[in-house]
Structures are given as C-alpha cells and as structure tokens.
Amino acid sequence: MRRTLTLILFVGFASIFVLGNGSPALAQSKKASEKAETKEGGEKDADESDVSEPSVTHGTVKIDGKDVAYTATAGKMVMKDDGGEEKAHVFYVAYSLDDADASKRPVTYCFNGGPGSSSVWLHLGMLGPRRIKLNDDAKPIRPPHELIANEFSLLDKTDLVFIDPVSTGFSRPAKGQNKNQFHGYDEDLRSIGKFIHDYTTKFGRWASPKFLLGESYGGLRAAGLSGELQNRYHMYLNGIVLVSAVVDFQTLRAAGNNDIAYTLFLPSFSATAWYHDALPEHLQSQTVEKVVEEAEQFAKGPYMQALLAGDSLPDEQRKLVTARMSELTGLSSDYIDRANLRVNMGQFGKELLRSRRRVIGRFDGRYTGIDSDHVGESAEHDPSASAVFGPFTSAMNQYLRDELEVNEDRVYEILTSKVHPWDYSEFANRFVDASATLRKAMTDNPYLRVYAACGYYDLATPSFAMEHTRDHLGLPAELRSNFEMGFYHAGHMMYVHEPSLIKLRKDLIKFYDAALGDE
Template sequence: MVLLFSLPVLAENERQIDVDNLVTTQHKTTILGQTIKYSASIGTQPVWDEEGNAVATLHYTYYQRSDVQDISRRPLVISFNGGPGSASVWMHVAYTGPRILNIDDEGYPLQPYGVKSNPYSILDVADIVYVNPVNTGFSRVLKDKEGKLLAKDKQKEMFFGINADIKYLAEWLNTFVTRNNRWLSPKYLIGESYGTTRVSGLALALQESQWMYLNGVILVSPTEIGIKREGPVEVANRLPYFAATAWYHKKLAPEFQAMTLEQFLPQVEAFTMSTLLPALTKGGFIGAEEKQQVIQQMARYAGISSKAIMQNNMDVSLDFFWKELLRDEGKTIGRLDSRYLGIDKKEAGVEVDYFPELTSWLHSFTPAINYYLREELNYKTDIKYNMFGSVHPWDNSNDNTGENLRQAMAENPYLKVLIQSGYYDGACNYFDAKYSMWQLDPSGKMQDRLDFKTYESGHMMYLRHADLKQSNDDLREFIKAATPAEGQPAIYKH
C-alpha cells in the first residue's frame, strides 16, 4: 500500500524537491529469527525561519514497527551521519536499517549492486528515522517567493556551521516528533563521525530549547567533540591505532602476532600513557638514551622502522604511516579503514594518492541508495541524491559539543552514552575516542553512564559481517538498558 501526500512548490518544468511530502509503504522482514512488519515513510519536512517561511526542506526516512499498540513505550532512534556534508546513507543501508548493501563478509562491494535484508537491524526494539541535513541526500535550500535562493553568507549563517546545524535541526526534530506523536517515546540520538559532534550538541539543545529529554546518545567513530587533543597528546594517541593496523597486516614480531588484539593493545596503551607521552613532552631536551629506547619500542609496536620514527622526531603523521607501512610491498592503506589497500603512482613520498576505502564504499552505496529509495520505497524524484553535499566553508568555531553532552547528562539522570569505535579507523581513531570519554566528565561521577565498545574493523565497523551483528547487538542492549522500567524516576540519590 502506498500513501502519498504532497504540497508541491514547483514552477513548470523546474527540477526542485517538494517542500512537504510523504510516501508510505508496508514491508516485513526477519530480525534475529523473528518476523517483523513495519512501515517505511519517506519524504520531506520544512525548515522554517523565525518569520515562519520555509527556507529549506529536509529529506528523511522513518521506519516504524507496525504491530506495536502503545508507542509511548516504543524507543525512537534518530540517526545522523557526518561529513559535515554527508547524507544519512551509511548507517541507513549498512548498519541499523532493515535493508543493507549487497557486500561480502568483509565489506567489499559485490555486483550486482543492491540491497538485501538485514537480519540484525535494531528495528525489532526501536523505530528509526534517518535525517539528511541541508544539501545532503535530497535535502535542499528553498527559493523564496521571488524565486531566489538565500545569499551564500545567509545560508552559512543558518545551516553550515557547528552551532547553526544544531539549532535548526533541534527545531526540525521538534516538528517531526510532534507530527508523528512521539513525545512520550524514549528517544535516542545516534551519530557517526561528524554526526557525533552534531548529536552531542543536540543532546543539550533539545533539552534547553525544545524541552525534549533523551534516554541515550550513541557516538559511532566519534570526532573530538570539542575536547582538544593537541601537542604531545595528539601525537601519542596515534600509536595504539598504528599498532592495531600493523598487527592486522602482520608487520609485527611473532610474539605480538601470536596475541589477539584484546591481549596486545592494552600493553600498547599502557606504553603510550606511561612512557611515550612523558617522553614527547620533553621535546628536543629528551636524553639521547631515553629517546632511542622509546623510538625502538615505538617501532616494535607500529611496524615501521626506528629510522623512519627518528627522522620524524617521534611525531609520525597519519599521512606518512598510511604511505609507509606497506611501502616495501608497493601498497598503501586506507584512512577510514586501514584494512583496505591502494596503489599509488609512486612508492616514494609521504602522502597517499587516494583513499581506497572511500572509493570502495562509494562503489556499492551510491547505486544501492538510489535504487532502494526510488524503487523499493517508491520515492520518485529527479533531484540528485547527494552522497556529499555543498556545505563548505563550514563554521567550526565555538565547538563546545562535548561540554554540551556532559551538561545534558548532568541535567538528565536518565541520559546514558554509548561509544562505538573500530580499531582500524585512522580518521577517528579508537584511542582518541577513549581519551575523549575519559575527559568528558572530569568529576568521574557519571562514568557508570558511559559505555565503550570496540570492533576489529574501521570507521564503519558494521560493514564487516561479524561486527554488523555484534554492533547491533550492543545497540540493542544499550537501548534496553537505557529505557527505564515503568515508574523508575529520573533522580540522583543520596
């Protein structure tokens, strides 16, 4: 069954998205052996300015289980990807949604392209809405009554910056929750990469400007969320990621290769915090003997030569590591997932020519999402689906999103946080994420409400089949644990 509501604003023969429309289709799938019936509602909802004029419209896809009688107890998960400028496509058709990419068990593209059922989707325990911010997916800035777009500087002020993004999305979510009668539902935000900056800021904005309180925030492959990692901390925090990657590519001594990552990485982390970081703080005044000992141990863990580390004064950049680790094999490694291999024009140099993981992912995601939305969910439009949209220059100033998340947790005793990271993610590495978690609440009084999970894959850990199952299981358990029992008050006890 298809239900279509539309308020068109199209001039004749003009290619433009409808301001406010909705297409709903009915489906069923099997999740963890259980048959689940659900509706998929896909459409657009306006962004209004302070005068009540529609200035943009956001495209979204909303999945709702059909056999739930009381949605007041049914969790709602609100999902964002990152960039900034990325569509909410990655987690939609590869992680939590009911349909996922046709890929192999390690996440590499397969033809024919397309989608298949996701047997681990969290739709059994929660409804999900995937939101595309302005200029991503089918979301667009709208023309005014005179047929003109907002000036570029006005667009930036309204949409394209850390705090502007949070402000308009909080307003938009208020409307979505109201339209869909979800005010009573337990609510969760999930963001990936830059999306973690977005949802960390939204946690407080929703509380303070929309009076909407959350049960949980999930940070997938988080950014720094305004928690600075500069100088020696930034340099030292790379080593555990280097070590995990070198272990995967079998570049370590037999004693390390014989260990599991869970056995091996704690000693690397301990060395990083207890030895490497203090050594780096000494800069050029470190003693020659100490420097040599530290470099030799770094080389053993990172899988590259002590000479290369010495030449970089122990500050081995990510770009150099991606080029250096497999240089003798004529290969480079991926940025977002260092399991992926690339081939550069020259083996020499200190930077890779391209990121092989991203080209691999665009291989499969782009045809899949275009087919899926138009053919399976029946959303017909000539508007191009922007995998990455025009949002730059992005205003990164005044990033207090980590502090905003801490404040939201302090104000809301219900609110819990889950962090998910892949060991092989070089863009948002897992040890940086762990460091941010440690620094999020300096008082330590809320550490029992922070949970951390790691996976043997990269930025999009769910592409690996084993981690697709485990990461969704972790989400499912988090949602259940963060949804309080009936009658349980939000209160701090003496």
C-alpha cells in the same frame, strides 16, 4: 585537494573538512560567500512543488528470527522559523513498527557526519531493514551492488528516523534562502534540532523515549544536540549512540604543539600493523586486544612523557622510546627518529606497507590499495573509501526510487562539498569541542546514557581518542557508568564487517534496555 585542506576526516564516509579552528578568516570567508551566493552546478533551491505527501510503503524483515512488519515514510519536512517563513525542506526516511503504540515506542534520530554527508551509510550499512552485502575480508565487491534483508537492524527495538542535513541527500534550502545559514556548527545544531522538534510534534512522539545515533562528525553533532534539544526545547534524551565518533577535535588534530593526538592514534597504528602481520613475532602472536592494550600503556606513559619533554629529551631515552614505538607500529626506528617521534596517519598509511608497494585505508586500515608511486609521504587515495562509495551510492539511488517509491529528479547528494566552508567561528583560537555540552546534558539528566562504538582499525577517529574524551568529561563518579564503550574488529564503518555488525547489534540491544530501564 589534500594540500589545501588542513584535515579531511571521513565520517562514516562523510568527510570532516576542517579549514581551521573557527578562525576569523573562516568567518570572513563565510560572509563573503553569502554575498556571492550562486546555485552551484545549476542546482536549484527547493520550492513549493517539492513538498508533497510523503511516500508511504510497507515491508517485513526477519530480525532475531522473528518477522517484523514496518511502515516506511520517505518525504520532506518543511522547516519554518517562528514567523512562519519557510527556511528549508529536509528529506528524511522513517521506519515505524506496525501495530505498536507510537507514543510509548522508542524513536532514534540517525545521521552521519561530514559535514556534508547524507545518512546513507547508517541507513543501508547498519540500521535500516535493508543493507548492502559487502565482503568481510576487506576486499571490494564486484559491481553492481546487492541489497539484502538486514537481520541485524534495530527496528525491532526502536523506530528509526534517518535525517539528511540541508544540502545533503534531497534536502535543500527553501526558495530564496541562503544555504550558509545551515552550514556551520551552531547553524547545523539549530536546523537539525528544529527538525527533531518538528518531527516529534507532527508524529506525536513527545511521550516516546528518544535516542540520537550519530557517526563520526555525527557524534559531535549528537553531543551538541544533547544541549540544543535540552536547552531550546526542554527535550530530554534517554540515550546517545556514538559510532566511530569525534566529540573533541583536539584528540584528532596533531597541529602545532598539540602532541596529544599523536599518542591517541598510536594504538590504532599498532592494531593495523598487527592485522597486516607487520609486527615482531612476540607481538604478532598475541591478540589484537592485547597489542592495543600494550600500545595504550606505552602511549600514555613513556611516549607521552617523551613528547612532553620535547627538545630536552635525553638521547638515551629517545632511543628507548623510538625502539619501542618501532616494535608497536611496524615502522623502522630510523623512520620514527627522522619524523621526530611524531608520525601522522597519512605518513603511517604510506609507510607501513611501502616495501609491499601498498597503501592502507584511512577509514579502515584493513583495506589496501596501490598508488602511482611508492616514494611519497602520503597516499593518493583511500582504498577503504574506494571500496564502498560505488555500492552505497548505486544502492541508495535504486532503493529510494524502486522500493521507497520516492519521486525526485534531483541528485541524491551522498557526500557533498557544497556545505563548505563550514563555520566554526564559535571556536575561534581553540579546537572544536562538544564535550562540555555532553557533560552538562548528562549531569542535568542523570538518566541519559551514552554508548560509543569504536573500530580497532579506524585510522580516522581512533578508539583511544574516544577513550580520552570519555575519561576527561569530568563526570561525577556515580555517572561514569552511564558512558559505555564497545570495540570491534573493523574500521570506521565497523558494520561493513558482518561479525562486527552482529556484535554491535547485541551490544546496542543491551544499551537500549539499560537506557529504558528494562534490564
């Protein structure tokens, strides 16, 4: 699998499978798959019997020292086109505060990424009233999982709606509908935008302040939705939260002559090497923040200049750059020189701790694992993914059926490949990029605020990549403060690290207050 995919990016442990930049070949592959559509693995489409009254349950959770009583609604929204034809049944779980005026209370629409992920990661890791208990020290937990009250939920500040895109979770195309009409950049924005419109209408939330919260590819989706909702439905947002997100694929994919991605990953390499005590003493004795700052200055200065020079780089300058890069990454000068100054994440993850016979996690560089050999160029697995897949899957299945009282026979698709190939044909011959859409949404609606949360040890969507996206949006000076960032001592899912989860909640409360005009 690793050799056949150009890029696999876990998005809150929802993978981004990029098979090309929206190439004509990909579009043709999609058309061919539409003609040969089958129900994979015996999975059936949704039909009328799937849509019943949603399950409504009630609970209480203590947040910030106060008891918060809430109503949980878990069900399927029937999505229809303008002609009334059923297109899909979209599963969601919504939490609303009891005894509150819904028309005035903020509502946040939440989703993970992939493409192909359900919303389980944000739901049971960060935002919902229940969360999985995990270890802060980047060690796997002993099965089975343990669900605990989430005292760091945002439910005291905003109602929450967790959306599972079509083919994920329990969401399925309506009977007779081709699934591929939902599986692409534009198709996804239309279907999720339609769900948000329909939910907002059905539950009387048009007067509510509205937020989007997306993780990883969910960040690209949120940026795209800022335009889809504004242009199609004239629905203006108050805020967007980007958790370990990507908005511009050029910042992540070091393909061809796109050297910018190498520079944007380097500070995360430095942070991860620092965490594993793999840097020289003069750097190891500093804080991770200071190390990252030095790495960023080097990345956007001497390192970028060296990559721009290409084959014309003088030997003496090459030696200086190689030596400094070795200091900042923990890799040997010889390895960096043989890599022609261009080390990708897969190589770094295999090489950094090779002498210790360990590989490091992609989604969280704090995690380490063991491969069958220690001579290859890339790791066989991601130990940070291995540590969370089992707990989140078992917890979600139990929680849905036991506490939310959802009666459903289908498999709850935590993360599925059935959405692929994903159609990026709009971006033929260029990188997938929603930054222009986000910029226009922010300039059309100057009250729209954005918060990007980034983990220092995230080697899937590095923090410097999001900084680059922010600094290249082209916002006028008076709106630049509308885009804020926060940094956390964990990886892609920074909320699995409780100290980071605590900080993230505090930062988001301040962000919501600012977006609502309450501060």
